[in-house]
Amino acid sequence: MSPDCARVLQDAHAMYDRLVAWRRDLHRHPELGYEEHRTSSLIAEHLSDLGLRVQQGVARTGVVGLLEGGREGPTLLLRFDMDALPVEEENDVPYRSEYPGRMHACGHDGHVAIGLATATLLSRYREEVPGRVKFVFQPAEEGLGGALRMVREGVLENPRPDMAFGLHLWNPIPVGDVVVQPGPLMAAAARFDIDVVGRGGHGAQPHLTVDALVAAAHIVTGLQTIVSRNVDPLEALVLTVGELHAGSAFNIIPGQASMRGTLRTFSMNTMHMAQSRLRSLAEGMAQAYGARADVRSEVISPPVVNDEEATALVRRVARSLLGEEHVVTIKPVMVSEDMAEFLTRVPGCFFLVGARNEEKGIVYGHHHPRFDIDEEALPIGTALMTGIVLAAGGNGC
Ligand SMILES: [Zn+2]
Numbered sequence: 532m533s534p535d536c537a538r539v540l541q542d543a544h545a546m547y548d549r550l551v552a553w554r555r556d557l558h559r560h561p562e563l564g565y566e567e568h569r570t571s572s573l574i575a576e577h578l579s580d581l582g583l584r585v586q587q588g589v590a591r592t593g594v595v596g597l598l599e600g601g602r603e604g605p606t607l608l609l610r611f612d613m614d615a616l617p618v619e620e621e622n623d624v625p626y627r628s629e630y631p632g633r634m635h636a637c638g639h640d641g642h643v644a645i646g647l648a649t650a651t652l653l654s655r656y657r658e659e660v661p662g663r664v665k666f667v668f669q670p671a672e673e674g675l676g677g678a679l680r681m682v683r684e685g686v687l688e689n690p691r692p693d694m695a696f697g698l699h700l701w702n703p704i705p706v707g708d709v710v711v712q713p714g715p716l717m718a719a720a721a722r723f724d725i726d727v728v729g730r731g732g733h734g735a736q737p738h739l740t741v742d743a744l745v746a747a748a749h750i751v752t753g754l755q756t757i758v759s760r761n762v763d764p765l766e767a768l769v770l771t772v773g774e775l776h777a778g779s780a781f782n783i784i785p786g787q788a789s790m791r792g793t794l795r796t797f798s799m800n801t802m803h804m805a806q807s808r809l810r811s812l813a814e815g816m817a818q819a820y821g822a823r824a825d826v827r828s829e830v831i832s833p834p835v836v837n838d839e840e841a842t843a844l845v846r847r848v849a850r851s852l853l854g855e856e857h858v859v860t861i862k863p864v865m866v867s868e869d870m871a872e873f874l875t876r877v878p879g880c881f882f883l884v885g886a887r888n889e890e891k892g893i894v895y896g897h898h899h900p901r902f903d904i905d906e907e908a909l910p911i912g913t914a915l916m917t918g919i920v921l922a923a924g925g926n927g928c
């Protein structure tokens with residue numbers, strides 16, 4: 532390990548108590564997308580204390596801090612998301628959520644803590660920092676479009692970043708390991724809504740009605756043929772109908788049915804094909820049963836695709852900080868992440884920091900009411916982000 536790397540690792544570990552204190556404070560006070568007022572004030576205050584140029588209210592509750600390095604170099608964007616989820620926490624821990632029905636069940640509390648610690652270390656090393664670092668604390672990652680809104684409000688201008696980096700604490704893999712890989716890592720996501728309109732009536736007189744429920748049932752099964760018959764078998768596509776509502780009594784034929792679902796894929800061509808087939812199938816099948824289908828679908832996020840060069844940089848830093856055997860790859864996952872909005876516009880890398888610990892019972896998946904992270908992952912995330920910035924200038928760690 533180079534002396535630079537050793538120092539970054541040591542300094543990140545020395546911040547452990549502060550990292551844990553930040554993370555637990557945020558965990559006790561989880562805020563949903565676009566409501567992260569307490570979180571963003573805390574961030575803005577800390578970044579101002581460090582002497583960064585701070586902008587608040589980007590995409591309502593987002594915070595952007597600019598650090599001017601002491602050397603020539605590129606402008607890097609580091610992204611940390613801040614929002615919690617509408618989940619009732621079931622963990623019995625001293626830092627349990629104090630807000631009913633809200634919980635940091637995805638680890639974004641840890642991301643904010645890592646962001647604050649990274650800003651602290653890079654401010655300390657300011658003279659050696661190449662170029663500029665734009666710290667982007669993003670609201671509303673959980674399906675609410677916070678990243679796109681920040682982009683629309685100019686987060687990629689003045690100055691424009693040359694590369695973008697983001698991380699996610701990741702419970703499928705053990706603490707100490709990190710996932711760094713080029714190419715597609717997470718899927719594009721779309722949501723769809725289908726309303727089926729027929730004509731209701733008495734349950735004993737079907738010949739006088741148009742049964743929206745029967746038409747909807749056929750649409751649900753028919754839609755799966757998009758996956759089995761329309762997509763290149765070597766391309767991934769998931770189509771899930773997650774909601775289906777119809778009817779109000781056992782002896783009434785429903786005149787209305789509605790369903791909602793999601794599409795996931797790694798290629799936008801496949802996504803657009805699936806959206807178009809979804810419309811034709813639903814409309815055509817409803818018509819076949821004498822009903823009508825109103826179909827709406829919208830892309831929530833493009834796929835997360837990592838740039839070769841940016842990924843090579845992260846891998847180099849991760850190997851020197853953690854050792855070659857702890858830098859791993861996984862099969863891409865079909866969940867989505869709106870870090871993709873930055874990565875489709877700026878080359879960069881999104882990487883996963885292991886946070887699972889079987890021995891401590893930290894085994895629950897993201898969004899589960901008993902989700903937790905091994906806090907040993909916090910200094911690791913901090914060292915990686917800090918190391919990436921220093922290495923982007925062409926020097927060691
Ligand atoms: Zn999540």
Ligand SMILES: [Zn+2]
Pocket residue numbers: 637638639672699
């Ligand atoms: Zn998340």
